[in-house]
Amino acid sequence: MRAVAAPPAPPPLRRLGHLLVRRRRLVMVVSLLATLAMAVLAAGAVGGLSLARFEAPGSESDRAGxxxxxxxxxxxxxxxxxxxxxxxxxxxPAVAAAGQALTRELAASGGVAEAASYWTRGRPATLRSEDGRHALVVARIPGDADAVRSRILPELVPRLTRGNEVIxxxxxxxxxxxxQTVPxxxxxxVRxxxxxxxxxxxxxxxxxRRAVAALLPILVGVFAMVTTLALLRGALLFTDISTFALNLxxxxxxxxxxxxxLFVISRFREEVARGHDLHEAVARSxxxxxxxVIFSGVTVAASVAVLLALPFDFLRSFAYAGIAVVAGGVIGAVIVLPAILAAVGRRVLPKRDRGERAEGFWHALAxxxxxxxxxxxxxxxxxxxVLGSPFLGLRFGVADDRILPASAPARQTQEVxxxxxxxxxxxxxxxxxxxxAVDVAGYATTLSRLPGVAQVDSxxxxxxxxxxxxDGDPARFAGAExxxxxVVPSAELMEADPVRLVEQVRAVPAPFGVLVGGYPAELADYRTSVVDRLPLLLAVMFAVTFVILFLMTGSVLIPLKATVLNLLSLSVMFGALVWVYQDGNLSGLLGFTPTGSLDPSIPILMFCIAYGLSMDYEVFVLSRIREEYGRTGDTPSAVAAGLQRSAxxxxxAGAILALSFAVYASAQVLFxxxxxxxxxxxxxxDATVIRAILVPAFMRLAGPANWWAPAPLRRLHDRLGLSD
Incomplete structure (x- = not known):
């Protein structure tokens, strides 16, 4: 008598689903306690975030400083x-005496290494306004950004920014x-x-259409936030993380x-509609x-993780935050939410069963x-x-006080x-x-002839x-070694192109070895360092996402298609950034002052995040199309059915996520x-034009080639691919 073969074991994730159903009360209690514990850690993380500077470690300006x-x-x-x-x-006399007293008071303040002013430096024209009503006192405050901005300046500024009958x-x-940007x-x-x-x-x-169903995604979002901040608290033990990562x-x-x-809840409803009981529907979901969700999370995390390849604390901070927030979202959706659905699933189901429409609007559109x-x-x-074409006029610049609203005191000072x-x-x-040093006078004379140089002091x-x-000032400029x-730039040049001046100064032959530093050089070196690493950043990002999508689909063409379509959607984003923030369109409506250029840090950051989120939706669509293709073997019908179920x-989801970001259009800080x-x-x-039109058009044109891979890669996918 022939033995009956044992039924195949359920896939690992379905076994996890059954476990979550059986242990749903335990999972919910542990999740609640873990959330409370992480909330305590999260509260401490906010205060531990640092204020990173835009600087390039090891650059010429860094060594000069x-x-x-x-x-x-x-x-x-x-x-x-x-x-x-x-x-x-x-x-x-009265103003000069008050200015000198202010300079001495500033120099004697804690944390200040040196202070000077118009009155203590021989009254140079560069430290006095053209109308003679204003003059400057300047101070150097060594230390990291946290020490300077969080401890020293909050004590100095309120004490020294005062007025009397003289000044x-x-x-x-x-x-x-x-x-002032941070608060x-x-x-x-908060707003x-x-x-x-x-x-x-x-x-x-x-x-x-159900209040409980609407509340659960928000709870998962809050869980992701709390988890992220708790994880960042741990990361703060070995690295600095910028406070701006909090907004992201x-x-x-x-x-x-x-x-x-939404993806889990929709699948749960779909499985119930197909006749499965609540607990089995949870497991199948x-x-x-x-x-x-796991594929999507890995893709988004990989996209932001490439920022770790950049040696800049400001950008690396967003990599840590992005990875942590993906981890929190995946855990919340795959572990916590199914346990809750197993307990309250009926309150998530629609009140009226409208049935599953095999052919609806999205099927017809596809x-x-x-x-x-x-x-x-x-x-x-x-x-x-066409929408992305303004990106061709992109000009990289540097951030200044105009990232703040016009009402900010520091910006008002800089405007004067x-x-x-x-x-x-x-x-x-x-x-x-x-x-x-030799022939200092000759070198200074040559530098002073450069366009945009107001004065050279030596x-x-x-x-x-x-x-x-x-006359010269040996006490200030000369040393034993x-x-x-x-090199003092004119105000017009600093407004127009300070980086160009840095390039010109460095191009002047010096009679002795020199290092060029100062604020414009620091900005130029930072910009150059970021831009120079773009090819590496893009190569790593494309390679990682290609591997992930290949493991998911077994196709070579689909990952390439995803990259091309994502770049199309990102071109629209960059076109909008240039059209609005560089060229100044809609500046009155949005309430900002255009500078004619964009700081490279923010577009690079946005590229990594947007690319990951675009792949997020790509994974959602592909998972349904691939599922239908595995059932029918027909690409056009699989695309239409997959789009009907996922679109x-x-x-x-895209509308809600876009809204979450769009509300920040009311922000006062330009970044x-x-x-x-x-x-x-x-x-x-990405959620509309790309997924609804370009994906079905591309996959129809590619036909059977959508699922093609060379034989060696096909064998590799059979061994390592993450298939059902």
Whole structure:
């Protein structure tokens, strides 16, 4: 008698689903206790976030700054005090005496390494406004960004920014600008979240039609946020994480929590509609939707993880936050949510069973597109290319005080300096000798002839337009092991192209070895370092996502198609950034001041996040198409059926995630506003035009080639692929 073969073991994720059903009360209790514990850790994480600077470690400007501080005890100004004469000008005896007293008080303050002013440096024109009403006091405050911005400046600025019958004093400078940015960004977040949560709940209720079903994704989003902050608390033990990563954490935490939960809940409803009991429906949802959520999470995490390849704490911070928030969202959707569904599943089901529509709007749209894929796909691609065309005019620049709203005190100070001072003394380039110096006067004379150079100060004298205009200051500029020079740019050049000046100064042959530093050089080196690493960043990102999608589909063409289509949607995002924030369109509506360029950090950050989220929706669509293709073996019908089942969900999830980012359009800090607007545009384009038109058009044109792979890769996928 032949033995009956044992039935095959259920897939691992379905076994996990059955376990979560059986242990649902234990899972919910443990999840609640874990959330409370992580909330305690999360509270401490917010205070531990740091204030990273835009700097390139090991660059020429970094080495110049170190040499300048070590050998000459000086460096760039970290704090600027703008002194305004109440009557007369800054040369009147009373104003001069008050200015000198203020300089001495600042120099004697804790944390201040040196301080100087218009009155203590021989009254140079570069430290006085053209109308004579304003003069500057500058200070160097060594230390990391946290020490300077969180401890020293909060004590100094309120004490020194005062007024009397003789003078009034306001604060500015790069460190003060970014110090004021942090609380403003936090206010932006609080205001946005007060709007986001109720709006998200309303949208979820409109889509799911049950209050409990609408509440569960929000709870998963909150779980993802709390988990992320708790994980960041651990990461803070061995690295610095920028406080700006908090905004990303909270926006993505809610968005991904909602995305992943919607996918699980929709699959749960679908399995119940097919006749499975609640517990079996939960297990099958974990198997199918859970697998897709995990794939999606790995893809998003891999996309932001490439930021770890950049040696910049500011950008690395977003990698840590992005990985953590994905982990929280996946755990919440695959572990916590199924246990809750097993307990309250009936309250998540629709009140009226409308039945599963095999052919609806999305099926009809996909079928129509696939009948004429060249026409529909070509028109959609052309429209996206036109919308993205402003990106061709992208100009990388550097961030300044205009990232703050016009009402910010530091920005108001910088506006006065920018408009009223003939030169930017506080943004001078510092040229440090690397050994004994010869012919300093000749070198300074040559530098002073460069376009945009207002003045060159050195131990051999002060020079402008190739002429000596003042005596030298050996006590300030000369040392036992060399010398240094200060190249003061004009206000017009700093406004137009400070990086160009850095390139010109470095191109001038020096009679001795030099290092060029100072604020413009630091910005130029940071920008160059970021841009130079873009090819590596893109190569790593494309390779990682290709491998993940290949393991999921076994296809070579589908990962390539996903990359091309994602780049199309991202081109629209970058086109919008250039059109709005570089060129200034809609600046009145959104309330910002355009500078004519974009800082490279934010577009790179947004590229990584948006690329990951685009792959998120790609995985959602592909999982349903691949499932249908495995059942029918027919690509066109699989695409139409897969789109019918996934498009409503993706559209709803995309709208909610886009809303979570779009609310940040009301932010006062320009970085936060750019992130919100750009991400909202990318998500909406990706969730609609890309998924509804270009995906079916491309897959119809590719036909059987969609699922092709060379024999060696096919065997590799059979061994390592993550198939059902």
């Amino acid at each position: 170190a040499e300048l501080a070590e050998r000459f005890g000086t460096g760039s100004a970290d704090l600027i005090l703008l002194v305004t004469a109440r009557g007369g000008d800054v040369n009147t 009034s004093v306001r604060s500015g400078g790069g460190e003060e600008v970014f110090r 403003q960004a936090r206010q932006d977040f 946005a979240e007060m709007v986001i949560f109720p709006l998200v709940f309303v949208l979820l209720w409109l889509f799911l 954490t909270l926006a993505m935490g809610l968005g991904l929590g909602v995305d992943y939960s 974990v198997e199918r939707a859970g697998r897709t 079928t129509r597109v696939m009948r004429r894929p060249v026409v529909y796909g070509g028109a959609a691609a052309l429209a996206l290319l 300096i920018r408009a009223g001072f003939p030169a930017e003394e506080t943004d001078a380039l510092q040229i440090v000798s690397t050994g004994p 131990a051999a004298g002060s020079f402008a337009a190739g002429r000596r205009i003042g 060399g010398t240094w020079l200060s 409503p969900l993706i559209t709803a 936060v506003q750019m992130l919100g607007v750009g991400m909202a545009v990318a998500i909406l384009v």
